[in-house]
Amino acid sequence: MPFPAIHLDEKSSARVGRGHRWIFSNDISNIDANAENGGEVAVFSAKKEFLGSALLNRRALIAARLYSEKSLPFDAEHIRSCVALAAAHRAQWLPNRRTCRVVFSESDGLPGLIVDRYEDVLVVQFLTLAMEQRRNQVVDILADVLQAETIVERSDSSGREYEGLPESTGVIRGAVPEELVVDLNGILMRVDVLGGQKTGMYLDQVENWSLIRGIVKDRRVLDLFCNLGGFALNAAKFGASAVKAVDSSEPALSQLVVSAFRNNLTRITAKKSDGFLYVRSRPDNYDVIVCDPPPFAKSRKQLEGALRGYRELNRSCMKMLGKEGILLSFSCSAAVGAEDFDKMLMLAARDAGRSFRVLPGGGQPPDHAPLLAMPETQYLKARTLQAVD
Numbered sequence: 001m002p003f004p005a006i007h008l009d010e011k012s013s014a015r016v017g018r019g020h021r022w023i024f025s026n027d028i029s030n031i032d033a034n035a036e037n038g039g040e041v042a043v044f045s046a047k048k049e050f051l052g053s054a055l056l057n058r059r060a061l062i063a064a065r066l067y068s069e070k071s072l073p074f075d076a077e078h079i080r081s082c083v084a085l086a087a088a089h090r091a092q093w094l095p096n097r098r099t100c101r102v103v104f105s106e107s108d109g110l111p112g113l114i115v116d117r118y119e120d121v122l123v124v125q126f127l128t129l130a131m132e133q134r135r136n137q138v139v140d141i142l143a144d145v146l147q148a149e150t151i152v153e154r155s156d157s158s159g160r161e162y163e164g165l166p167e168s169t170g171v172i173r174g175a176v177p178e179e180l181v182v183d184l185n186g187i188l189m190r191v192d193v194l195g196g197q198k199t200g201m202y203l204d205q206v207e208n209w210s211l212i213r214g215i216v217k218d219r220r221v222l223d224l225f226c227n228l229g230g231f232a233l234n235a236a237k238f239g240a241s242a243v244k245a246v247d248s249s250e251p252a253l254s255q256l257v258v259s260a261f262r263n264n265l266t267r268i269t270a271k272k273s274d275g276f277l278y279v280r281s282r283p284d285n286y287d288v289i290v291c292d293p294p295p296f297a298k299s300r301k302q303l304e305g306a307l308r309g310y311r312e313l314n315r316s317c318m319k320m321l322g323k324e325g326i327l328l329s330f331s332c333s334a335a336v337g338a339e340d341f342d343k344m345l346m347l348a349a350r351d352a353g354r355s356f357r358v359l360p361g362g363g364q365p366p367d368h369a370p371l372l373a374m375p376e377t378q379y380l381k382a383r384t385l386q387a388v389d
Contacts (some may be wrong), residue, residue, distance in 0.1 A: 003042040003053065003071070004035035006064060013045035016052075016066070019373030021106045023054060023064035031058075038133045040074050055111060055130035059164045065111035065128065074130070076137055082109040083145045093366035099182040101203050101367040102146065107377055112163075115142060116199040118182050118191050122148045123199035124172070127159045139172055150174030154199050169194070181262070185210060187233050189259045197252070201228050204332070204380055205292065207365040209234045211384060212288065215326055216240040219287035224317070225275045229256035229268070231290040231328075236265040240288075243268045246278050276309075279316035289317045290328045297335040306333055307340060311348045318352035318387070327385045328362065334379040341381040349385075356385040 008016060012027035023043065035041050035056055041064060043051040053072055054064040072078055086108040094100050103115035105127070112128025122142055126132045132155075139151055151173040160167055171194075180191050184206050193200040209230045212221070217239035223232035224246050232245040233256070245268055247253055253270045260268045271278070275293060291314060297306030310331060317327055331341050349356055362382030364370055370378035 003040045004032035005042045005044055006031045006035065006054075006056070007044045007048070008046060008051070010046040013047070013049075013051070016043065017045060017049075019371065021054075021066040021111065021371070021374060022062050022376070023066070025058065025061055025063040028063060038130045042071060055128065057129045057163060060129070060162050062162075065106065065130075067109055067111055074134075076141065079110065079134070079138060080141050080145060083115075083141055085109075087146060089369070090367050099184055099203070100206070104368055105377075106374060107369055107371050113138065114199070115146075116203055117146070117148075118180060118193060118200060120148065121150045121152060121174075121176060121180060121193055122146060123152045123154050123193050125157060125199065126153070126155045126165075126168070127157055127163070129163045129165060132163075132165055143173060148174075150176060152176060152193050154193070184230070187230070187237065187259070188262050189228060189230070189233070190255055190262070192251075192255070195251075196255075197227065197249075202230075204365060204368045205230055205330075208328075208330075208362055208382060211328060211361045212290065213238040216288055220244075220285070220322075221288045221290070222246070222286040222320070223290045223292075224279065225291070225293045226256065227252050227292075229253075229259065229270075231292070232256065232268050233259055233263060233265060235288070236260065236267045237263060240267060244271060244284075244286075245269065246271045246273050246275060248272065248274050276313060279313065279320065282316070282320055285320055285322045286325065287322050288326045288328070289321060290330075291317050292328075292330040292332075295333040296331075297333040300335050303335050303340070306336060307344050310336070310341075311344050311351070314345060314348035315351040318349060318354050318356075321354075321387050323387065323389075325387050326359070327356070327383075327387075329383050329385065330362075331381045332379055334376050336381065337375065338378075338381055342383070345383055345385070355388045357388050359384040359386055 007030040009029045037057050041056045052066045052069040054066045098119045112131040114125035116123045155168040191200040216235045221235040221240045221243045226245040226247045229245045232243045235243045296309045364380045
């Protein structure tokens with residue numbers, strides 16, 4: 001039985017035809033009366049060309065999300081196939097890693113579904129109406145394909161509100177260990193999957209932690225907005241002379257202290273402070289600074305203010321660097337593009353009166369692989385800069 005149809009206007013037809021998978025409410029010029037929210041729809045261009053199959057929610061700003069360029073039902077067979085392919089991708093690019101993102105929404109053909117693995121525990125986010133309607137089916141498939149006995153829900157993202165859904169958290173299946181410790185490239189870290197940020201921690205930075213390993217020996221390191229201290233722990237383990245870890249979250253810093261003790265790392269000093277206030281006070285100079293703030297812009301409307309904030313923050317960090325110091329600068333604001341980010345860094349360097357060379361490495365890891373045609377999925381920007389003055 002064919003799916004109800006939606007037809008796009010000319011402008012959005014070109015964008016979706018190039019592979020973009022979001023259809024906004026004002027992109028739709030016509031929609032069949034029998035199309036149901038949460039159900040499948042066939043997407044057609046303004047010229048009546050078939051573009052693919054999507055999941056509909058007319059109550060949301062993103063009214064439809066493509067999941068295939070073919071006419072396929074979004075059923076158990078499709079979900080199982082996508083989960084299996086996603087797991088195989090992680091096994092290929094992150095062999096032997098038992099802690100990573102296993103499903104990354106649109107990038108894995110499962111729009112609105114996030115699945116993070118922490119050793120034997122899966123943490124799931126159902127972010128759209130269509131996924132919420134299929135939650136039991138999805139949980140059964142995840143348990144079977146990924147061989148998971150414990151599954152936790154952390155559907156407490158603000159995105160649920162836009163879909164007309166309340167927040168939902170808790171243990172869906174099995175039991176969470178009293179203390180969940182994961183091994184991330186040789187660093188042991190305790191994870192709170194029920195109360196920690198996101199699904200327990202920021203898994204998108206795990207691969208970037210390794211960037212610091214070869215540049216910190218006998219150097220003073222600042223991990224700014226450190227959260228659980230992944231960069232700080234790696235710096236201490238690989239020979240930094242002193243490490244300062246700064247964050248405004250007392251619980252996060254407490255977990256960092258526990259992880260430092262567990263890894264027998266004694267050169268880390270945890271400091272509770274707002275990152276902006278800390279760098280404005282310029283308490284010391286550092287040889288290596290990691291600047292990894294929370295997102296400043298969730299939409300293009302906030303872009304200008306976000307870029308001002310990033311510029312001020314990075315300028316302050318650049319001024320605190322010693323001779324030939326290295327700055328690892330990050331932005332996880334989806335609205336800030338790569339060109340915006342680089343321009344901001346150039347302006348910050350000019351403000352600081354310093355020159356920098358760009359070193360290789362950094363960016364979004366393979367378990368968060370973005371789609372080429374969807375800039376929104378490439379949210380993490382990274383630059384490693386070394387002062388040359």
